[in-house]
Amino acid sequence: MAHTDGNRRILVVDDEVALAGVVAGYLTREGFEVTVAHDGPSAVDAVRDADPALVVLDLMLPGFDGLEVCRRLRTFSDAYVLMLTAKGEELDKVIGLSVGADDYVVKPFGPRELVARVKAMLRRPRTGPVAEGGPIRRFGTLEVDPAARTVHVDGHPVELTRTEFDVLELLSSRPRTALSRGQILEHVWGPDWFGDPHVVDVHVGALRRKLGDDAAAPRFVRTVRGVGYAMVTR
Structure with a gap:
């Protein structure tokens, strides 16, 4: 699948190194440019450096958690955020979306499912062009x-x-x-x-x-x- 330069970059953030590697591998095989981070501070730095179109973000991270990562990146990035939550963490899902995540996937998940969710999110329609001087x-x-x-x-x-x-x-x-x-x-x-x-x-x-x-x-x-x-x- 071909992707435009503007939406090929993805950041995967998870402190489970093996899981992050598997997800990154699946996304790379689909033609995405993938960066991986394993803690909160590194994730924020990676968003600044790589300017990804989408961030796959685990909630539980060392340094500071995924909610804080989301709060911080929302001050300078409009990348889509797909948050990873454990089963039953309903409050965390709500808080995650309220601080700027766009959607969530519940662990455990299959990498193919995650890739499908990433593709679907990046195909989301953006607001179409509005005539100059259009009404407020x-x-x-x-x-x-x-x-x-x-x-x-x-x-x-x-x-x-x-x-x-x-x-x-x-x-x-x-x-x-x-x-x-x-x-x-x-x-x-x-x-x-x-x-x-x-x-x-x-x-x-x-x-x-x-x-x-x-x-x-x-x-x-x-x-x-x-x-x-x-x-x-x-």
């Missing part, structure tokens, strides 16, 4: 600028991850439509994505926190019971 979308004190990919609330900029912005961009593009999890997954994660559909809920939760929104009394994003999510248009 306003919902009360929330402003979404699709062309600049910026968000402001009460006049103040809000820093969103790439996935959080993509979810908000989609919802704001269809303000009078309630979108199901499946529709959001298809448009943001892409038709090739497979995994836990509740990943949408976690990202919406993180989005709301950053916007200062309240699910019980929403100003911007409302839950449509039995369906999914929609913008508040009143």
Whole structure:
């Protein structure tokens, strides 16, 4: 499979040296350029040096853990982050996604499954080109600028991850439509994505926190019971 230069670089971070080597080997055979790191500080340095398109990131690392790696890399990188979690660590999954991971895979996993998830994530559609000077979308004190990919609330900029912005961009593009999890997954994660559909809920939760929104009394994003999510248009 051929890859463009922009999405061939992958960083694999796991303190289990043998596992990291196996995953790196599978990805290399698929034509990716793979760098490996085994602890938190080395992982952050490797993201700065290699500028990967995607980071496969284990939660439990020496130095500092994967959550801290994710927090730090989100200050300078928009690489996709595929987090590796142990079975049953539901809270860690939620925290991981809330600090900027895009998706997770539960250990133990087969390397072929992981490679398939990596490929699916890198095929995710990016927001298409927006006409220069396109309209800024306003919902009360929330402003979404699709062309600049910026968000402001009460006049103040809000820093969103790439996935959080993509979810908000989609919802704001269809303000009078309630979108199901499946529709959001298809448009943001892409038709090739497979995994836990509740990943949408976690990202919406993180989005709301950053916007200062309240699910019980929403100003911007409302839950449509039995369906999914929609913008508040009143």
